[in-house]
Amino acid sequence: MNKIPVIIKREYLTRVRKKSFIIMTILAPVLFAALVILIPFLMVSDKGDFKKIAVIENGPGLLKNALKDTENEKYVYLENTSVSDLKKNFEQAGYYGILYISSSDLMIVPNAIELISKKQPPPILLEHIEGAVEKEIEKIKLEALNIENLDEILKNIDATVQVKTIMIDDEGATKETSTDIAMVLAYLGGFLMYMLVFLFGAQVMRGVIEEKTSRVVEVIVSSVKPVQLMMGKIIGIALVGLTQFLIWVVLIAAIVTFVNTTVLKDKDMTEIVQNLPQNVMSEGQQAVAVEQVNQISPELAEFSKFFDNAMNQNWLLIITSFIFYFITGYLLYASIFAAIGSAVDNETETQQFMLPVTIPIIIGLMVAVGTMTNPESSLSFWFSIIPLTSPIVMMARIPFGVPAWQIAVSMFLMVITFIAFVWMAAKIYHTGILMYGKKASWKEMWKWLRYSG
């Protein structure tokens, strides 16, 4: 009778029933969704501290109209006030700082401007001041040229550029995509892969060590072969990982659909305006209507566009390849972890073996981060082909689009490698799991690997 299913069942059930598993499985997507939903809103509604800034100018008062008050800052022009006096008590007077223009002619000495404050001012404030002053100086210089209709000309040359990215597939179908979304997905895919492979791989190792130190294995080897025990454990934990991942996918999909249909009702409004009244409204009117909706709630419009673009990703490819790379990558690393677990007598002894195993994973993660800025680099290409790093790096590349042949080669190598690793690990495990008191080393493991049988 084949006993592997009995082992798989135990490994699976004992882990799935743990409280920590249930909490992680339910909480992770909720946190993730909260993050995705909250971050744009947080960024939009980032009020910051309100700052009142005193402006003192030596000279003709060039900046009087240049510095516009914003939500966060108010500029107060003080005339007939000496800087040295105000320096002493500006805080008591309720000012965050003093913007002091020392030169009477800022046109010639643009550096003659300083911000005096108790704290290091935030970059966003400096950017605002610098931008405003620069613009003002430009304006004054342009005015000095005496060009007719200057205001109109300036209005005409003012331009905002946003490149829309459209991906085209082999059949010529196009869809609007977003590089930002691809980056987020690349990061999530790579990082999640890293986490899951490492997390569940280490669980295999801990399980093996537990069985070895508690001598459970001595009882079990009289019923099953050591290799069966190892495979049962690896497969059982893989199923735990898959269960968790699939629950995450389902939960996230549910949350996304919920958000899509309730919170983003305004998005539907845009669509209704766009699609329905074509015969009612002229093109111009329609555009105006869309514009109105966008004006009413620009954040939501932005968000719903983000949403649409996210939906345009090839989710099927991402999820199936994630599952594939998780299974193979996990099998590869889990077998290494199992071999290590079988070779040591306790968990502290694993330290020396962990570093060489961690290095390829960390390299993979680092390359994956680089991939987000340049998915076509040869570094990314090679590391997405090499089996030890490919699960992480390939997951980071896929959202940007990867030629099918590259995925095929990468997957093929992955399968070959994991089979080889499982085979080698089984041999080491077979000897190691029943060996006690022998100081484990790579050399020793190499010897076990070469034992026949």
Added chain:
Amino acid sequence: MPLFEAKNISKQFASTVALDKVSISVPEQCIYGLLGPNGAGKTTLLRIINQITGSDSGEMFLNGKKLTPDDVLGIGYLPEERGLYKKMKVGEQALYFAQLKGLTKVEAMKRLKYWFRKLDIVDWWGKKVEELSKGMQQKVQFITTVLHEPKLIIFDEPFTGFDPVNANTIKNEILFLRERGATILFSTHNMASVEELCDNITLINKAKTILEGRVDDIRKQWAANEFDLVFQGNVKIEENGMYKILNHQYENDLSTIRLRTAGNIEANDILKTAINAGRVVSFNPALPSMNEIFIRIVESRN
């Protein structure tokens, strides 16, 4: 034909010799004790029989045929360091091991219920192993070892961790298993259990066999020429040419005297002189306990 035989088993760990040409022969349906001081090599031998460790040389036979890796399936093994998952519940765990041994779930449940009731641990079914005392864990382990009714059962130090009551329970269960047809091989340094349980023993010291055979024979062999003579009342007798007095005790109005006879003196002759000294209550050949034999042999070898 013995059920199990090991011939000239040798095993060396690095520079220490764990077993030096040790042989044992376990007859069918007997209780076989493997004795020896700590570090003698008992556990190593049991691990070799279970094919957990390989031997450097020697052969093993089960039912007269060379032992194969698959034969382990027919052996029940209770290791000295208990092999249970700490975080797992007792019942689930017992069921798991039973299924690994090839029992169906239904059959395993039936047998587990029987054994749990028999050892009075039904209440522990839903508890985690880590909540159990050492003795309790041992009971659970005992059940998982014998549940699939193996022909050969091997216990490594089955009595450590038990209080006298539970040790007695396990003793009775071992006797019961033999009655049901099982053959039991166990290691111990608890000599009292050897006298009560074992039919045969092998005594190992420093990796070598130094004594083996039937317990009765061994005790008789070592008992040669010693007798216990018991009188009513406080009776003293004098040493003479026939015997020496090893020990004299007066307790509860009974005098117990241990004699060692010189040469080939007949018991009748001693009894004749004894009758004249007082009222004889009993006269028995004195069998030394296994404990005494054990200590005497081991000390003389060292």
